[in-house]
Amino acid sequence: MKVTVDEDKCCGAGQCVLLAPEVFDQRDDDGIVVLLDAEPREPLQASVREAADVCPAAAIRLSTP
Amino acid sequence: MNQENLVPLRYPLSAKGALEPPAEWAELRERCPVARVRLPSGDEASLLTRYDDVKMVLSDPRCTRRLDAEDAARISESESGGVFNAPMATALYSAGQQRWRMMLTKWFTAKRVNALKPGIVAMTDRLVDEMIESGHPADIKARVGFPLPVWVICDLLGVPDTDRDRFARWSDMMLNLTRYGQTEIDAAEAEFGAYLTAHLDMKRADPGEDLLSSLLTATDADGAGLTDIQLVATGQALLVAGHETTANMIGKMLAMLLSERRRWERLVADPSLVRTAVEEALRFDANPGFGMPRYVEQNIEVAETLLPRGTTVVCSMAAANRDENTFAGADEMTLDRSPNPHLAFGSGPHSCLGQSLARTELQTVLEVLLRRLPTLELAVPAEELRRVEGLVVGGLRELPVRW
Ligand code: HEM
Ligand code: SF4
Numbered sequence: 518m519k520v521t522v523d524e525d526k527c528c529g530a531g532q533c534v535l536l537a538p539e540v541f542d543q544r545d546d547d548g549i550v551v552l553l554d555a556e557p558r559e560p561l562q563a564s565v566r567e568a569a570d571v572c573p574a575a576a577i578r579l580s581t582p
Numbered sequence: 583m584n585q586e587n588l589v590p591l592r593y594p595l596s597a598k599g600a601l602e603p604p605a606e607w608a609e610l611r612e613r614c615p616v617a618r619v620r621l622p623s624g625d626e627a628s629l630l631t632r633y634d635d636v637k638m639v640l641s642d643p644r645c646t647r648r649l650d651a652e653d654a655a656r657i658s659e660s661e662s663g664g665v666f667n668a669p670m671a672t673a674l675y676s677a678g679q680q681r682w683r684m685m686l687t688k689w690f691t692a693k694r695v696n697a698l699k700p701g702i703v704a705m706t707d708r709l710v711d712e713m714i715e716s717g718h719p720a721d722i723k724a725r726v727g728f729p730l731p732v733w734v735i736c737d738l739l740g741v742p743d744t745d746r747d748r749f750a751r752w753s754d755m756m757l758n759l760t761r762y763g764q765t766e767i768d769a770a771e772a773e774f775g776a777y778l779t780a781h782l783d784m785k786r787a788d789p790g791e792d793l794l795s796s797l798l799t800a801t802d803a804d805g806a807g808l809t810d811i812q813l814v815a816t817g818q819a820l821l822v823a824g825h826e827t828t829a830n831m832i833g834k835m836l837a838m839l840l841s842e843r844r845r846w847e848r849l850v851a852d853p854s855l856v857r858t859a860v861e862e863a864l865r866f867d868a869n870p871g872f873g874m875p876r877y878v879e880q881n882i883e884v885a886e887t888l889l890p891r892g893t894t895v896v897c898s899m900a901a902a903n904r905d906e907n908t909f910a911g912a913d914e915m916t917l918d919r920s921p922n923p924h925l926a927f928g929s930g931p932h933s934c935l936g937q938s939l940a941r942t943e944l945q946t947v948l949e950v951l952l953r954r955l956p957t958l959e960l961a962v963p964a965e966e967l968r969r970v971e972g973l974v975v976g977g978l979r980e981l982p983v984r985w
Binding site: 570 | 641684691693695920922923927931937
């Protein structure tokens with residue numbers, strides 16, 4: 518699984534960080550998403566998929582290589 | 583029959599029970615996804631009820647919150663007050679909504695909210711202690727649901743514990759368009775403004791670790807800060823956006839779980855379901871209030887219907903949250919539903935800034951109650967629960983419980 522994030526779309530709501538703190542973080546100064554792990558392995562993938570599904574800004578994209 | 587319903591529906595729609603959806607939702611989604619409605623002011627708007635349409639319009643930059651435009655529909659008779667057209671909105675828009683949001687976002691990140699969690703647990707435990715002490719039956723909305731979100735916001739703003747109750751009263755008055763008259767609302771706004779102005783002076787002299795202290799000196803990327811008027815408006819905005827909404831949601835969530843006690847018992851048996859149960863309560867809430875109005879700035883097409891510029895649309899997130907095309911078994915409350923991309927907090931760049939905080943408050947209330955009062959139950963039949971009269975935020979008047 519490959520993850521990309523779109524910083525311009527992100528609205529800083531932090532859902533991704535609550536769901537998958539191993540994969541996403543937020544910048545301290547403006548709350549914009551930071552990708553910690555662009556190729557998460559199991560068992561993280563389920564929560565990453567959920568984060569992509571519920572991100573209010575549709576800022577998280579997943580692809581399978 | 584898009585927009586072809588000849589007589590506009592009266593909006594808000596009414597429903598039978600306090601926890602049940604209006605009968606029209608299913609039919610509107612199915613056959614009339616863009617429906618003509620008449621608002622309390624007498625003006626007309628277009629109501630959206632399908633998931634895809636609501637989600638699109640909420641995040642579409644052509645649909646704005648400029649509801650004070652000349653030809654925008656007015657929501658209610660009273661011209662000021664309420665979250666849609668309060669003076670705070672004007673103050674904040676003059677600061678540039680995006681700029682304001684960016685300066686605040688860092689206070690609502692997952693990390694910050696996680697750091698607030700132990701404090702929220704302690705406040706909840708204290709409210710539950712006090713409720714237990716005064717005995718049952720108790721109105722858990724008044725005892726826990728209503729105070730907790732104000733206490734949390736006071737904490738965030740660095741307001742001392744002793745002033746929390748005044749905050750709660752102001753907040754109640756500024757939002758309750760139906761319960762209080764315009765003069766009372768204006769008086770509450772003035773008193774609240776004066777309090778915050780004095781509070782800011784104090785923070786300037788003796789800064790703390792709170793949001794207002796940091797905003798006093800904060801600047802954006804261009805080096806510009808916020809004026810005092812904008813800082814007062816920020817305090818007011820957070821109270822208006824975060825108090826009544828969360829307070830009512832605590833009440834409704836508990837009512838949904840207790841009215842079918844199997845749901846509560848399932849959580850008692852497996853508290854690891856708290857996170858998904860909170861999301862499902864947000865999705866399943868059939869009484870969320872008005873919905874989000876938007877002003878159409880440029881012609882757009884929704885569900886194959888043209889919405890000309892100048893139209894006011896009302897997005898019913900709650901109707902969208904029951905859309906079978908997105909949520910399998912949408913009319914069932916499924917405590918372990920996942921993923922749950924509901925729209926209770928809106929969608930897109932304007933979606934609720936406080937959503938991580940709201941989620942944490944809801945989860946904490948549930949965790950504390952499951953731990954402290956596993957025998958909790960309704961003290962009246964669910965059919966006797968009544969909706970609040972307020973126009974903007976939906977909720978229950980009271981929620982009597984025993985344990
Ligand atoms: C269960 C409780 C809550 C619900 C259901 C809720 C819902 C919403 C909704 C639907 C919006 C508008 C989205 C849009 O216009 O598209 C919103 C905006 C907002 N909410 Fe919440 N909210 C809740 C709690 C909170 C809390 C606790 C706070 C902060 C203390 C908060 C702060 C805000 C702010 C500042 C905005 C405006 C964001 C912007 O203009 O960019 N909310 N909320
Ligand atoms: S959930 Fe989406 S919008 Fe929120 S912080 Fe993560 S990427 Fe940004």
